[in-house]
Amino acid sequence: MDDIRILEPEGLDALIAALHERGYRVVGPTVRGDAIVTGDIYAASDLPQGVGDTQQAGAYRLRRRDDDAYFGFADPAQSTKPVFFPAEEVVWRGRRDEGHFTVERDAPKDQAVALLGVRSCDLRAVQIHDAVLADRPFHDAHYVARRDGTFTVAVACGEPATTCFCASMGTGPRPAATNEQTGEPAYDLLLTEVMAPEHRFVLEVGTERGREVADAFDTTRAGQEAQQEAIAVSDAAAARQTRGINTDTIHDVLRASAESPRWDDVASRCLACTNCTLVCPTCFCTTIQDTSDLAGDNAERHRVWDSCFSESFSYIHGGPLRGDVKARYRQWITHKLSSWQDQFGMLGCVGCGRCIAWCPVGIDITEEAAALGRMATAAGAAS
Amino acid sequence: MVEHAHEHPQPHDAGHDAPVAVDTRPKLAVWKFASCDGCQLSILNCEDELLQIAENIHIAYFPEATRAIVEGPYELSLVEGSITTPEDVRRIHEIRAQSGTLVTIGACATAGGIQALRNWADVDEFRSIVYAHPEYLSTLDRSTPIASHVDVDYELRGCPVDKTQLVEVLAAFLNGRKPRIPTYSVCVECKLKGNVCVPVATGTPCLGPVTQAGCGALCPSYGRGCYGCFGPQDSANTDAMTRQLTELGMTGADIVRVYRTFNAGAPEFAAASDALEAAAAASAGGGEPS
Numbered sequence: 001m002d003d004i005r006i007l008e009p010e011g012l013d014a015l016i017a018a019l020h021e022r023g024y025r026v027v028g029p030t031v032r033g034d035a036i037v038t039g040d041i042y043a044a045s046d047l048p049q050g051v052g053d054t055q056q057a058g059a060y061r062l063r064r065r066d067d068d069a070y071f072g073f074a075d076p077a078q079s080t081k082p083v084f085f086p087a088e089e090v091v092w093r094g095r096r097d098e099g100h101f102t103v104e105r106d107a108p109k110d111q112a113v114a115l116l117g118v119r120s121c122d123l124r125a126v127q128i129h130d131a132v133l134a135d136r137p138f139h140d141a142h143y144v145a146r147r148d149g150t151f152t153v154a155v156a157c158g159e160p161a162t163t164c165f166c167a168s169m170g171t172g173p174r175p176a177a178t179n180e181q182t183g184e185p186a187y188d189l190l191l192t193e194v195m196a197p198e199h200r201f202v203l204e205v206g207t208e209r210g211r212e213v214a215d216a217f218d219t220t221r222a223g224q225e226a227q228q229e230a231i232a233v234s235d236a237a238a239a240r241q242t243r244g245i246n247t248d249t250i251h252d253v254l255r256a257s258a259e260s261p262r263w264d265d266v267a268s269r270c271l272a273c274t275n276c277t278l279v280c281p282t283c284f285c286t287t288i289q290d291t292s293d294l295a296g297d298n299a300e301r302h303r304v305w306d307s308c309f310s311e312s313f314s315y316i317h318g319g320p321l322r323g324d325v326k327a328r329y330r331q332w333i334t335h336k337l338s339s340w341q342d343q344f345g346m347l348g349c350v351g352c353g354r355c356i357a358w359c360p361v362g363i364d365i366t367e368e369a370a371a372l373g374r375m376a377t378a379a380g381a382a383s
Numbered sequence: 384m385v386e387h388a389h390e391h392p393q394p395h396d397a398g399h400d401a402p403v404a405v406d407t408r409p410k411l412a413v414w415k416f417a418s419c420d421g422c423q424l425s426i427l428n429c430e431d432e433l434l435q436i437a438e439n440i441h442i443a444y445f446p447e448a449t450r451a452i453v454e455g456p457y458e459l460s461l462v463e464g465s466i467t468t469p470e471d472v473r474r475i476h477e478i479r480a481q482s483g484t485l486v487t488i489g490a491c492a493t494a495g496g497i498q499a500l501r502n503w504a505d506v507d508e509f510r511s512i513v514y515a516h517p518e519y520l521s522t523l524d525r526s527t528p529i530a531s532h533v534d535v536d537y538e539l540r541g542c543p544v545d546k547t548q549l550v551e552v553l554a555a556f557l558n559g560r561k562p563r564i565p566t567y568s569v570c571v572e573c574k575l576k577g578n579v580c581v582p583v584a585t586g587t588p589c590l591g592p593v594t595q596a597g598c599g600a601l602c603p604s605y606g607r608g609c610y611g612c613f614g615p616q617d618s619a620n621t622d623a624m625t626r627q628l629t630e631l632g633m634t635g636a637d638i639v640r641v642y643r644t645f646n647a648g649a650p651e652f653a654a655a656s657d658a659l660e661a662a663a664a665a666s667a668g669g670g671e672p673s
Contacts, residue, residue: 034584060584077579087575272618273592278574289563294439296558310567311617360582360592361627
């Protein structure tokens, strides 16, 4: 779709208003406490204007930028994952009543969501969740209901953190126009924030629905040169990324690493705290917990995020299958970067770097992948 | 008699067809050992649930709340406090003998509590300093959890226990189901609540990664690091935690202190603090730790 426009920064409010007028709940990046998080956006003033982030292994800090960029940060502390896949939800409620019982299913028909400012990495993560939770024979009905009618205003990333490695994963910093699994448009609108020579947004229309919204606020028509300018912003962001994973080899490296001595090494550092999995935009594991009130008249079944790093995750009759932490780390990285491919035909990692930044002890998935690769090569040469 | 008591599905339902006057509620006893009473107060703090608790459970022995005593045996005993005297040892066996299900509540009962600090001290020495007539004092030189002396059916962590977890354990007992009490880290609760990780975002030391969930991530929700009052999580890696706390600027002595606060006697925290003292002693040239 060849519809490129220029949006002045002052026009962001009109864009947000146009989304609200169409009945969307607008969700995007906002500062809360010590971090940029994903939250409700009512006006451009809710966006983290002039705020940047500094991220490294095990450390995240906000910083004041020397300009007024609205999207001058890498990625929020949590992705949009909880918007469609909440940390805890009631699957059903049962009530005992005079010798009978009734069961009610919660209907999570939330207001349709407009994602504002979603990064390419996180957009790809939504596509992965769609493939896992919605596009297989058994749907996650709650997920499908929440995802229904989502409007997407993506923002190409111009400010990767040191922890980012989307370029190596092929998932950013500029989002692909189409979802490679479904062939559907990946976004309705794509913004790229350009800071020089003057502050403005290059707006690229991705769908007819996007065009209808874009027609509702003031923009200026632009041509290919504006798009080139936008691509240059993302290219520069890609060039600044220093971390990466070799996606050509990692699948087989992990296959060959089941008994690698590296697992003991990483387990000695890993806290088994679960943070990496709970900030990962693609991790989708949950557990089921049943509760009742004291009288036993009301019962609820909850679905709650779980993590392969907790001991209870692999508990079956007799004990946990993955009793030690090395087995859990191996499970996690192998699923992300290898068996996910066998299972879903894609990688389970989008290179957002959250598992690196938000690991309290700074365990780095790219470093572990590289070390496993070196050790597998050395072992291969020796045999 | 309360209306729904005849519907109890659990084994205590002896009075199914009994006349109205028979109380079929299971009897509850609340016992205290060496402790501050805070966990017992958590029961009384269940203000919204207290009436429902009393409708479903016969509160038969609970000196903190009432002087009225109903004789045992008791279907459910909640035990607060640690064992610190020879008399405690005798009494906990008596309580075990007259209890159906025995649940220990709080850091004292599950790990020896703050008073387990005596486990690293010379009791005779401080006894002679503190008391004018130490010969009248009958005490043990260790503070130990209830489970070191009798079989315990369930342990509820915390200093104090979390009242939501307490009600959950009571509800699970009444309905013959498994309590919804996770043993993973506090970090899970932070993420479920949408908290931003305190140590990563601010550099504040936090014991959350090695501490069991259950408090609803209370301290981190207010921007403070976790103090570990729920004791070690099921997979606590205290070596990695110690290195991280050191990196965030804590001294070895300070780290010993945080491991030896509420759950000093928990084996994982005790071992971590001992390792720090041993390392300090080794680097001081083999001298005794201070």
